[in-house]
Amino acid sequence: MTLTTPPELMPNPLRDPQDRRMPRIAGPCGLVIFGVTGDLSRKKLMPAVYDLAQRGLLPPGFSLVGFARRDWADQDFAEIVHDAVREHSRTPFREEVWKQLAKGFRFVPGDFADDVAFSNLRDTIEALDRERGTAGNHAFYLSIPPRFFPDVVGQLKQHGLADDSASSWRRVVVEKPFGHDLQSARELNQIVSEVFAPESVFRIDHYLGKETVQNIMALRFANGLFEPVWNANYVDHVQITMAEDIGIGGRAGYYDGIGAARDVIQNHLLQLMALVAMEEPISFEAQSLRLEKQKVLQSVKRPDRLDLCTSRGQYVAGWAGGEKVRGFLEEEDIPNTSTTETFAAIKLAIDTRRWAGVPFYLRHGKRLGRRVTEVAVIFKRAPHLPFTETATEELGENALVIRVQPDEGVTVRFGSKVPGTAMEIRDVNMDFAYGGAFVESSPEAYERLILDVLLGDPPLFPQHEEVELSWKILDPIIDYWAEHEKPEPYPAGTWGPQSSVDMLARDGRNWRRP
Numbered sequence: 001m002t003l004t005t006p007p008e009l010m011p012n013p014l015r016d017p018q019d020r021r022m023p024r025i026a027g028p029c030g031l032v033i034f035g036v037t038g039d040l041s042r043k044k045l046m047p048a049v050y051d052l053a054q055r056g057l058l059p060p061g062f063s064l065v066g067f068a069r070r071d072w073a074d075q076d077f078a079e080i081v082h083d084a085v086r087e088h089s090r091t092p093f094r095e096e097v098w099k100q101l102a103k104g105f106r107f108v109p110g111d112f113a114d115d116v117a118f119s120n121l122r123d124t125i126e127a128l129d130r131e132r133g134t135a136g137n138h139a140f141y142l143s144i145p146p147r148f149f150p151d152v153v154g155q156l157k158q159h160g161l162a163d164d165s166a167s168s169w170r171r172v173v174v175e176k177p178f179g180h181d182l183q184s185a186r187e188l189n190q191i192v193s194e195v196f197a198p199e200s201v202f203r204i205d206h207y208l209g210k211e212t213v214q215n216i217m218a219l220r221f222a223n224g225l226f227e228p229v230w231n232a233n234y235v236d237h238v239q240i241t242m243a244e245d246i247g248i249g250g251r252a253g254y255y256d257g258i259g260a261a262r263d264v265i266q267n268h269l270l271q272l273m274a275l276v277a278m279e280e281p282i283s284f285e286a287q288s289l290r291l292e293k294q295k296v297l298q299s300v301k302r303p304d305r306l307d308l309c310t311s312r313g314q315y316v317a318g319w320a321g322g323e324k325v326r327g328f329l330e331e332e333d334i335p336n337t338s339t340t341e342t343f344a345a346i347k348l349a350i351d352t353r354r355w356a357g358v359p360f361y362l363r364h365g366k367r368l369g370r371r372v373t374e375v376a377v378i379f380k381r382a383p384h385l386p387f388t389e390t391a392t393e394e395l396g397e398n399a400l401v402i403r404v405q406p407d408e409g410v411t412v413r414f415g416s417k418v419p420g421t422a423m424e425i426r427d428v429n430m431d432f433a434y435g436g437a438f439v440e441s442s443p444e445a446y447e448r449l450i451l452d453v454l455l456g457d458p459p460l461f462p463q464h465e466e467v468e469l470s471w472k473i474l475d476p477i478i479d480y481w482a483e484h485e486k487p488e489p490y491p492a493g494t495w496g497p498q499s500s501v502d503m504l505a506r507d508g509r510n511w512r513r514p
């Protein structure tokens with residue numbers, strides 16, 4: 001007997017392009033990375049490109065062009081990529097994949113003010129179009145500090161590199177931080193939008209590329225179970241935590257003067273909050289999704305008492321992973337007078353019927369007890385408990401915890417009878433773990449996002465309006481801190497400053513200990 005594939009499962013190019021069951025493979029194209037010698041490029045972008053190639057999601061003629069102030073030939077660049085891939089890629093190294101991919105590597109030396117270098121870049125791209133069939137489709141990834149954006153986008157424009165044609169595309173990818181306040185975000189946007197149309201600008205907030213973050217939408221809108229209780233009638237409060245055990249490492253130049261709120265709360269945590277709080281979008285098309293997220297950000301009420309609704313900390317010497325570690329002010333290249341915060345927590349209210357009276361507590365810090373990101377929706381207690389008081393002494397609130405990383409999954413916490421002759425109720429957890437339910441490991445956020453750039457698929461990229469709204473929430477807080485608050489010290493390896501604990505204690509609540 002021969003088994004044939006049913007016609008509905010046969011690859012069908014005419015099938016609805018929105019059909020996400022089909023493998024999404026990028027058409028002919030190339031990627032140019034500015035800032036190719038940086039950490040992000042080595043640890044995330046190069047490995048992601050390899051992982052995509054290894055999964056068969058890049059076109060055969062795909063090209064990767066590095067641009068940097070280094071005296072490298074193509075072969076030197078290939079070696080750098082090779083080492084980065086060997087060290088950081090998610091999928092196994094396969095020589096045949098590598099060989100095919102490396103044929104498309106080119107390197108253009110030069111700095112951002114160098115006209116000749118950008119003409120060389122144009123020649124390189126045109127040669128790739130001819131030799132490898134990249135068909136004029138190129139994405140420019142600005143993995144560089146924002147102060148260089150004007151030079152680079154200006155050069156791209158001047159050398160005709162930014163021009164779409166009827167049959168080919170040019171896109172630009174911008175990494176956060178999108179400015180350091182509302183004003184600078186607007187200026188940055190102005191610079192980019194003078195050269196690229198809005199649909200050609202892809203702003204990366206890599207949290208949106210994480211599987212577990214996208215799963216917030218699946219959990220809420222694919223199930224009947226959760227959405228009926230996802231509102232102020234049932235939810236007591238929401239805690240969003242992104243804790244890191246690492247310090248600032250070698251990133252002093254970027255981090256000092258930026259701090260925890262601008263680095264992470266303005267983007268990753270407000271995006272997480274928007275996904276948790278938004279109404280059901282009419283579709284998962286970019287426009288509908290962004291509209292719902294924007295409505296949430298627009299409805300955030302500025303806290304009245306910034307002294308009581310925010311907390312700001314800076315780590316001092318302590319412990320991490322069983323080793324003694326230094327404080328922020330002793331880190332390399334950090335002035336010992338720095339008032340940059342390495343921990344920030346804020347309490348926000350969303351002024352809508354769904355969320356009236358439900359605080360959203362957001363916190364992020366470096367050198368905390370462990371690395372964990374989670375969204376915890378804490379429910380109100382049952383309105384009535386038909387048990388003796390002693391039976392429920394150990395009963396907490398029901399909670400639904402979306403474990404973003406590292407232990408990816410979802411936990412539901414509820415009360416259960418302790419086996420025995422007496423009625424005693426205690427909290428237990430029901431767990432879903434990605435590792436247990438699915439065979440394949442989750443792709444890295446950058447794999448998904450780079451592929452989406454190459455496909456021109458925008459839902460997972462925040463639009464400028466969201467960036468502006470996020471700064472509008474954060475600017476008054478940062479201004480208040482600059483005038484009134486010095487960061488409060490907390491020892492490395494703890495869960496942040498006392499003021500963060502007090503912020504919840506005043507509301508009769510506690511932070512979860514993830």
Ligand code: BG6
Pocket residue numbers: 206244263264373
């Ligand atoms: C980046 C921040 O956006 O996210 C870093 O700039 C932070 O400071 C990093 O360490 C954390 O990313 P992840 O994916 O490891 O949680």
